[in-house]
Amino acid sequence: MSREMARSTSKSAMMLLVGTMVRMVGNFFFVLYTANALGLEKFGRLNIANHLFELMLSLTAAAFGILLTRDVSRWRRNLDRLLSAAMMLAIGLSCIVPFVMFGIGSLFRYSSETMEALMISCLAIFPGAICILLESVFVARHQSRFVAMGSSIESIPRILLGIWALHLGYGIAVLMWILVFVRTGLMLFYWVSLVRTTQFRFHYSRTSLKRYLWRWRIFAAENWMAIIYTSLDLLVVSAVAGEVAAGLYSAALKIVRLVGVFPKSFTAAVFPVMSRLHSESQTRFQQLFQNSTRILCIAALPIIVGGAVIAHRIVAIMYKPEYAEAAPLLQVLIVVLFFEFLNPFLSHVLFAQHRQHRSMHAAAISLTFNLLTAYLFVHWLGPVGAAFAYIGSGLLAMSYYLSSIASKAVLIELLADFFRILLAALGMGLAVYFVREQSLLLIFVIATVTYFPLLFLLQGARIEDVRFFQSTFLTRVAS
Secondary structure (H helix, E strand, O other): OOHHHHHHHHHHHHHHHHHHHHHHHHHHHHHHHHHHHHOHHHHHHHHHHHHHHHHHHHHHHHHHHHHHHHHHHHOHHHHHHHHHHHHHHHHHHHOOHHHHHHHHHHHOOOOHHHHHHHHHHHHHHHHHHHHHHHHHHHHHOOOOHHHHHHHHHHHHHHHHHHHHHHHOOOOHHHHHHHHHHHHHHHHHHHHHHHHHHOOOOOOOOHHHHHHHHHHHHHHHHHHHHHHHHHHHHHHHHHHHOOHHHHHHHHHHHHHHHHHOHHHHHHHHHHHHHHHHHHHHOHHHHHHHHHHHHHHHHHHHHHHHHHHHHOHHHHHHHHOOHHHOOHHHHHHHHOOHHHHHHHHHHHHHHHHHOOOHHHHHHHHHHHHHHHHHHHHHHHHHHOHHHHHHHHHHHHHHHHHHHHHHHOOHHHHHHHHHHHHHHHHHHHHHHHHHHHOOOOOHHHHHHHHHHHHHHHHHHOOOOOHHHHHHHHOOOOHHHHO
16 A cells, blocks of 8 residues: 555545534533433433434445445445446435334333334435435545534534524424524535545446445344444333433433544444455554554553542533432443444454455344343333343443454454553553542542553553554554
């Protein structure tokens, strides 16, 4: 891989990171505002609607997006045929979503307010699906600046309009209409950007459509099972424990998901490079896999340990006292971060190797475990039971991913690195425990000056990792 390609991909990764941070940080603070403005029960209803919207949107377009990223990065001249086929299929799936939404709402006996929000959100599925497809094309073409710009175009109006609506006393339904409005505006921006930077022309071919559908089926099976198992927790909590419990669970889950911006941006940016590198050099591909896995562990473990120690402080700062019971949930849910850091990356490694069927097997295993345990755990333990089921399914998936990707020698090396990093994180957690009631600035300083020296002392991190991170994970591979 050339240095020019490495620089281009590094820039792409940075643009994706900035764009995703703008979107997620902005949305997170808006979530805090809505949580405190609506109260626990209405906040639970809003999050059920948003959760189901994101679930349906992912089922509609995410698999197409992954396939587009891989194929467009390799065969740019076939953009017209590939994007046209993906759009037609995504539109077809979008038409089914309202019936599924209504069925889920009726089955779980959601309130009329929740049902209204669900049905309004269906109108945002079509523009949202097109946005996912166009974002995938931009990433594959190293035009991630449009994705970063789109994040601002979507987030800023939605937040401002949402705050305005809540200030005037409007409810959940208006917030969902705002979602429809901003997703439609984002779709128009992406479409204009695509037309101006490419010579895209819609191309219908029955043969191309059938071929694309045939290749998509494995991606869809894997993606749908993975999405369902990562989304099942809140649905089970809402069905078994009610909308108030869903509000508490959502309050903790929103904090966890905020931190997930880093691995999502990295995986999206590096996937086109992995796809090309796999056919160019197995040595460099393996090097990228090992370095990336270690870096993700270095980033995830201190956040998990530190967050568990000061969970009560985090919840108290961000929410009203009625959300205090979200702190114990956060202490358990934060472990999910480890799998949200690693599992998406590992599944994309298999995609790059054209072994998506193995990723599908991992998704099937984790989904089966979650289906068998989530209801029972929530029934016995309350909302925290969903977190335990989520953790168990994530661990099973990660184990299968690693056994499919790495040799025994590489697994032993990765496991040794993991324990070194974990020891450093636990040492940091012990230091944070003694100052947990002090200012957050002091806690952050203590955590930093404890973790990184321990990390290098225990050889959990090396100088090469610093260089690897500074170049957005790619310069070392390209050299």
